[in-house]
Amino acid sequence: MAYRKRATTRSLLVALMAALLAAVWGCQSTYYAAMEKVGVPKRDILVDRVESARDSQKQAQEQFASALDRFDQVLGFEGGELEEKYNALQAELDASEAKAEAVRERVDLVEDVAEALLDEWEDELSEYTDRTLRARSKARLAETRKRYAQLMTAMRAAEKRMDPVLATFNDQVLYLKHNLNARAVASLKGELSEVETDVRALLRAMDKSIREADVFLAAMERQEARE
Structure with missing residues (x-):
């Protein structure tokens, strides 16, 4: 024993x-x-990865909102060392890029396991001998595919929204790095409204993606309870 x-x-x-x-x-x-x-099983891995991707997007939301506030504060503050302003904005850019990369990686992991799970499910339908059970499983597969497609569309849309925001943040940080003077700071202030518009759009897209993740997870839980 x-x-x-x-x-x-x-x-x-x-x-x-x-x-x-x-x-x-x-x-x-x-x-x-x-x-x-x-x-x-793959199903459990998928649930864990969707939760992880959702949480990663929440963290990215907080970071991008924080970065916008920091840009607003730094560029709006009269006085202070210009190099300190640059360092503060560079730190926010670095943190935002790190959170964005984490989101991309986690969404990729969701896609990988979901595709593996759905393909395996599709292949195994032919193994049923009971037509009723096969039809029931096929219907649940179709339902899961539809929910997954909605989730991935929302996640990828939010992911794409990060790129223009990061590009704008990067442009501003580079410009300040190469022009450490009061005039450079003043010129960047005028672009804050456009940056804010992009960030708000990103936060809304992430809100939608997070909601879709919650809906997907709840549906997976209900489906498991029925089985």
Whole structure:
């Protein structure tokens, strides 16, 4: 009995190590296979990744709003060292770029596991011998595909909204870096209204994406409860 327990423990450790290495190497198909061996199906991975992407977008929302406020404060403040102004804006740009990259990576991970799950589901429909069960599963697959398409459309739309905002932030920081004088600061103030418009549009797109993620997660939970 003790031997069996040790063998089971070793098997679990091997599978977990394989999952870790697969994640490091970026081989997602190997990662999914390893996780399924320890009882973690693609469906659970998808739910976890959607939650992670949603939370990442919330963090990015906060960072972009913070960056806009900082740009407004720094450019609107009369006096102070110009290099300090530049450093403050560069720090906000760096933080915004990091949050944006995190969002992109997490959305890519959602897409990867969702496509793997849906393709596998589609392939396994042919394995049913009971027509009623096959039809029921096919209907749920279609429903899940539709919800996933809505989620991914919203996530990608929010993701694309980040690029023009980051580009504008970067332009302003570069301009201030190359022109550390009061006139440069004054010229950038006039562009704040356009930046604010872009940021507000980004925040609205992220709101929509976050809502779609919540809807998707709730639907997955309901579907699991029915099974």
